Amino acid sequence: MGSPTKFEFENMIIGQAIPSNFIPAIEKGFKEASNSGSLIGHPVENLRVVLTDGASHAVDSSELAFKLAAIYAFRQCYAAAKPVILEPVMKVELKVPTEFQGTVTGDINKRKGVIVGNDQDGDDTIVVAQVPLNNMFGYSTALRSMTQGKGEFTMEYLEHLAVSQDVQMQLINTYKANKGAE
Structure with a gap:
């Protein structure tokens, strides 16, 4: 999925089914509607809208009217599209003494990380993993504890991926509970 935030609008109407002066209002309606998705209220990412037909009345x-029609169309399509919640995933590279490799990889697995590489560098092991950013908070302290202060790591943004179904349901339920409390 890569980095989100992309919004594309393409007018593919042939002829004058909708007068051209109303097209910007349609685009604006889709943009406004996508500013707050119904799952957890966050903006909808990676959205492409292709306008293929329509009708107007003198x-x-x-x-x-066209802006509101676009908002309504967005809501219908959004629900049918089976949207997912995205989260940032980080590339994590660890350098740890080989004696701590098992403990460190076990901890990465607990953090819902995926080990994508393993290499030796003298007495150290280099572990490369992909881990959701949300699961990396407090990792520096945890790594020091696991490796007696001898482990180190770097972390950089990799991409956005869908959260697991159970995490998505938890986020949706929390959002609904907070929204109901307002």
Whole structure:
């Protein structure tokens, strides 16, 4: 999925099914609707809208009418698209004394990380993993404890990926509970 935030709008209408002066209002409606997804209220990412057809009425058509129609269309399509919640995943590279390799890789697994590489560097082991950022808070302290202060790591952004189904349900339930409390 890579880095999110992309919004594309493409007008593929042939002819004058919708007068061209209403097209910006349609785009604006989709942009506004995507600012707050219904799952947890966060903006919808990686959205592509292709306008292929429509109709206008000489009396009833207005910018507001087309903007509201776009918002309604977005809500219908959003629900049908089976949206997912994304989270940042980090590339983590660890250098630890080989004697602590098992403990460190076990901890990475507990943090829902995936080991993607393992290499030797003298008495040290280099472990490369992909770990959700949310699971990396406090890792520096944990690594020092596991390796008697001898382990080190670097971390850099890799990509955004969908959270697991159980995490998604937990986030949705928390959002709904907080929204209901307002």
